Amino acid sequence: MQFKDIVGQQDVINRLTEAVDNGRVSHAQMVLGATADGSLQLALAYLQYLCCEHRVHHEPAADGQGLRADSCGECPQCKKMASLMHPDLHLFFPNASTPRVSSGSYWSGDFVSEFRDFVADRHGLGTVDEWYAWLGVENKQGVIRELDAAHIVADLGLKSYEGGWKMTLIWMAEKMNTAAANELLKTLEEPSPGTVLMLVAESDERMLATIKSRVQTVRLLPSGADRWAAAREQYAPMLVEWLRMLFKLRMHELAAQVDKMASLGREQQKQLLGYTLETMRQCFLHSAAGLPVDLGSGDQKFDAMFPQMVTANNIELINNALGEALMAIERNANAKIALMQLSFNMSKALKKR
Numbered sequence: 001m002q003f004k005d006i007v008g009q010q011d012v013i014n015r016l017t018e019a020v021d022n023g024r025v026s027h028a029q030m031v032l033g034a035t036a037d038g039s040l041q042l043a044l045a046y047l048q049y050l051c052c053e054h055r056v057h058h059e060p061a062a063d064g065q066g067l068r069a070d071s072c073g074e075c076p077q078c079k080k081m082a083s084l085m086h087p088d089l090h091l092f093f094p095n096a097s098t099p100r101v102s103s104g105s106y107w108s109g110d111f112v113s114e115f116r117d118f119v120a121d122r123h124g125l126g127t128v129d130e131w132y133a134w135l136g137v138e139n140k141q142g143v144i145r146e147l148d149a150a151h152i153v154a155d156l157g158l159k160s161y162e163g164g165w166k167m168t169l170i171w172m173a174e175k176m177n178t179a180a181a182n183e184l185l186k187t188l189e190e191p192s193p194g195t196v197l198m199l200v201a202e203s204d205e206r207m208l209a210t211i212k213s214r215v216q217t218v219r220l221l222p223s224g225a226d227r228w229a230a231a232r233e234q235y236a237p238m239l240v241e242w243l244r245m246l247f248k249l250r251m252h253e254l255a256a257q258v259d260k261m262a263s264l265g266r267e268q269q270k271q272l273l274g275y276t277l278e279t280m281r282q283c284f285l286h287s288a289a290g291l292p293v294d295l296g297s298g299d300q301k302f303d304a305m306f307p308q309m310v311t312a313n314n315i316e317l318i319n320n321a322l323g324e325a326l327m328a329i330e331r332n333a334n335a336k337i338a339l340m341q342l343s344f345n346m347s348k349a350l351k352k353r
């Protein structure tokens, strides 16, 4: 797996490769994010980058976009990592008895060839339920249990075959049972040199606090519906503040708010405007069809009042105003001027409800 195979997550990836290049490799890490959003892909690409013999560094693009570095994908280390056959890569994942392996003492190692095939077939994006179906465990829930943990500890005690990093990857680490987690803790307390323990988890809610505190967590940017919730968390206060000002139109306050918005990075300005577009769409669906909307303002009166301002009479004007501002920002226009113009256009549009 290479970083270029992953959709999005560029900033996260660039931070990771920079850390590796600067010799900052944390011995215990956790990638937190949905598998479908690329958390397993990211972990695999990271480990491949770690052991690649000819890392490739790209010229930074003018707009700051693009990956700064990636593994080569060609060297023997990369080839072994791509097929998940690297002798120093140890794979652990939730497992359960199957028609083929039904005796009591099974562990991840009994299913590793199925796991390799599954990852290859789904390009690392297959969910845990898809994995259970692939494995044929029927209605059983997979667990990472004591026997897995004992193998993890034993693997980390081995010498590296290839002389490089010893890598242990635990996919869906939240499926570890308590006994396994406690066993693993000992290893996390005193990691042996040259080892990297990489946990991949979709949620850390039920994970032992002692595990969480011992790993360095890399959080993936969520996609789709999650991205909306994350954007709301990040931008709702700023947006709500701005919307209030559009009614009052007190120039010095508005100018200060626009300054605040213009001080965001260009990508964030685009996210803010994208979030605003989506919010306006939801407000319109609320006023036109009664669908629920949550502005996240923390002010019930405002949350009830504002969506009524977006109607069939002005939704197009609002969309156009936001579209123009987005285009201006994309073209690198002066953000303050673009956002001030947008404020006037929005203010006018909202009065036409």
Ligand SMILES: [Zn+2]
Binding pocket: 051, 052, 053, 054, 055, 071, 072, 073, 074, 075, 076, 077, 078, 079
């Ligand atoms: Zn390579």
